[in-house]
Amino acid sequence: MLVAAVGFSSSSALRAQSIQGPASARVTNVSEDQPSSDQPASHVITGRLLDSSGAAIAKAQGFLLTSNNQPVAQTTTDNSGSFRFDHIAPGNYTLDFQAEGFRETRVSVNLTSKRPVALRVTMQIAVLNESITVATGDSSPFVSTEGSENQNANTIDRNALDRVPVFDQDYITTMSRFLDDNATGTNGITLVVNGIEANGPGVTPSAVQEVKINNNPYSARFSRPGRARLEIVTKNGTPAYHGSLNFLFRDSVFDATNAFAIVKPPERRQYYEGSITGPIGQSKHTSFLLSLDEDLNDQQAVIDPTALVAANSLGFGPIAQTVANPTHHFFGSGRIFHDFSNGDQFWIGYSYEHRSVENQNVGGTTLPSAGTNTHFLEHEINVSDLHQFSPHWMNQLRFLVGHFDNSAASITPDLQVAISGLFTAGGAQADSRRTEYHFDGTDFVTYATSKQQLSFGIDIPDISRRGLDDFTYREGGYTFGSSADFSAAAPTTFLIQTGRGHVTFLEKAISGFVEDNVRLKPNFSLYLGVRYYWQNYFHDDPNNFAPRVSFAYAPTAGSKMVIRGGAGFFYDRTGPSPVGDLLHFNGVNLLRFIVESPHYPVQASELSGTPSSLVTLDPRVRMPYTIQYSIGVERQVTAKSTASAVYIGNRGIDSFRSIDANAPIVGSATPPNSTLGQIRQIQSEGYLKSNALELTFRGKPSRYFSGQVQYTLSRTDNNTSGITFFPANSHNPAADWGRSDNDRLHKFDLLASSQPTRFFTFGAALSLYSGKPVNITTGADDNHDGIINDRPAGTPRNTMPGPGVISLDLNLSHDFPLSKRKEEARVITVSLNSFNVLNHPNYLTYIGTISSPLFGQPVAAQPPRRMQLDVQFKF
Secondary structure (H helix, E strand, C coil), rough: CCCCCCCCCCCCCCCCEEEEEECEEEEEEECCCCCCCCCCCCCCEEEEEEEECCCCCCCEEEEECCCCCCEEEEEECCCEEEEEEEEHHHHHEEEEEECCECCCCEEEECCCCCCCCCCCEEEEEEECCCEECCCCCCCCCCCCCCCCCCCCCCEEEEECCCCCCCHHCHHHHHHHCCCCCCCCCCECCCCEEEECCCCCCCCCHHHHHEEEECCCCCCCCCCCHHHEEEECCCCEEEEEEEEEEEEEEEHHHCCCCCCCCCCCCCEEEEEEEEEEEEEEECCCCCCEEEEEEEEEEEEEEEHHHHHHHHHHHHCCCCCCCCCHHHEEEEEEEEEEEECCCCCCCCEEEEEEEEEEEEEECCCCCCCCHHHHEEEEEEEEEEEEEEEEECEEEEEEEEEEEEEEEEEEECCCCCEEEEECCCCEEEEECCEEEEEEEEEEEEEEEEEEECCCEEEEEEEEEEEEEEEEEEECCCCCCEEECCCCHHHCCCEEEEEEEEEECCEEEEEEEEEEEEEEEEEECCCCEEEEEEEEEEEEECCCCCEEEEEEEEEEEECCCCCEEEEEEEEEEECCCCCCCHHHHHHCCCCCCEEEEEEEECCCCCHHHHHCCCCCCCEEEECCEEEEEEEEEEEEEEEEEEEEEEEEEEEEEEEEEEEEEEEECCCCCCCCCCCCCCCCCEEEEEEEEECCCCCEEEEEEEEEECCCEEEEEEEEEEEEEEEECCCCCCCCCCCHHHHHCCECCCCCCCEEEEEEEEEECCCCEEEEEEEEECCCCECEECCCCCCCCCCCCCCCCCCCCCCCCCCCCCEEEEEEEEEEECCCCCCHHHHHHEEEEEECCCCCEECCCCCCCCCCCCEECCCCCCCEEEEEEEEEEEE
16 A cells, blocks of 8 residues: 555644545544643644554544543544544653454654654454454444545455455455446456556455445546446555465365256365565564465366257267366565655565466357467566655655466367357367556645645556457357258358457556545535546547546534535546457458358358458547436444445446448348458447436444445446447447346345354355346347347347346354464464355356247356355464
């Protein structure tokens, strides 16, 4: 985290904030009985409150006491553990901190005429009656008019992550349930690590301090709205040695059988992970953080029985129903931190990652021969620096440079045979490689007083030198509309590519932002911001200014209710794939030939008479943007819990889509320009409309519940699913208006923990979702545009209801203390997890191809009930 232990000491308040901008700790003076002095009250006490592993302790109560234990002021630590006491006169004081699950901690402070430094206070886990009690849920929330304290955010810290069921330590997937797929951009979910966009978290799970979704949704510091980004805060180095070692084990002998497996296949997973932090030598200002993990996942892919029978009967067998699909993953990261005496901080880190997967994409209707083997390798260097220029001004700089190499190789080189809605056989024809040297970074300046915080700076989401190798369909691939067409040797299309598959390019995306958060009154705050976005290759459009505004209002001082609203523009970003397509399929480099209704096998004369296809950019293309707006009410329910009701509207303007600009007109099989094949034209003419009501409860109303519950009622319609989406009729794209591919009418999520006795902690995760829609297609290319997405006459897009989700995960854990010494606590935690406890099949989708015998049926499902043993050692 960029501002790990920063504090500012002056007569004016420059709030200590992380790069993510959490709300500063609030201070209330409770007594005028302060030490007398001829000097005016001109000191500020700042610092961070951490647990023994280096994780921040949020929402802890802090009291400033005189030498005779009289209270002077009190505060609550913010989400980064930061605290602050303003306008304190010189003298001797005691800081007293109290947080549930930790020992009460006191620190002596002597304020003199010298400038005080930022404090780093560590609280130890409480040891009571031979058991360990830790914070087991979300930090206690409270309503506030701070811009970043919206109560429909989803935040979970390290302690809470250890007490809820997290499958395979994958906390990103666990928290992703609170994201909104319809709010994401072309480049997917935005991952923000310590304030900048990144490809991965940069550390292993035990070195993660906090995960946040929808925090300050209209912040101009970020490119996407709150439900389209996942923010991660990582741990810092500590002045004493602390760490965590984790072992995870799972074996299919304890699991249920996959819904489509005739015989349960053998599976096993072993996961080793840990992190350690501490001082370097005898220094109290220089520390390190080392984190490593190794994941050995021996899993199996399952083929749908009907697809298997059909493939065997048509001569593609014999085929086994299950095939090994192992994954091997290793990650290592090291960081060095240095805290300067004036509160500045610098750190630098290096990470290495390697992942290999065999038989990827096999399963459902994809036969084993059509899988791929993939390899991923990445090196990355992260640098962070925080500098305070004056009591009011500070600068935060963070950047990363990295290189990765991601390749996919088809298991067999054979040409591909796909029967719509039934199975894909032959080779995958998916050989490709992507390399990248990238730079991401941000540098911004903050000016702050007690009532205002102004920030402005530059954000560089991506400057990358990319290499894309496309060797797909070198042998070609046939598509058949049905098994009867295959038996009759009558394919719908044949696709083959030749030519130069390697291209390189420099992709640049640059942003700038200004934001101002002003407390106009004690019960009213206003946020104003604007973000500028520019990227190359898409006509270098320079007019992408995205204004943002939000407010928070409490009807009365000390009110338990806050009214919060906001609106903002958010520009999209293409990512590298569309740029690669434009460079590859320019009529010179990589040539794509789509043969309509060929012989089987295709004849040389058919290939020689087929013109090549192109990918072009609409001259009118603009960068798409989303307008999001919301209004809601937040209420303090108990001292440690809140509830909120928020309406959220989204409008996607100029959304990306593709059309065939050379598609035959209705009733013809010949394209208008017979010298060219398919002309994929990338346009920005799509539209999205979404309305949602979001109800959220979070906090700890009693000892039996600590966590968050969220229900969303929503409807999303659009006429495009993204930049690679083709309408069924390129001459009438408006006819594709219908439910979004990701539309869910109802969505309920619970993530919580409880400690009913001192002997164990209980965690639960529950997801109840209505189904996403399924698009009904004929399975053939009825309009001769080379795209197999034609719908039956009179059938709108996405009209078949898809399968819902019912998933309950449970965690039962017990702590075994190994030490009772007050200065430290060593704990072994043993957890037993059960995922999909109800063993509900949770089908992925239904087949929407009417020519398939599987029409309206599922062919793949989420995993069945699985058991997992976790052992963790903290010191």
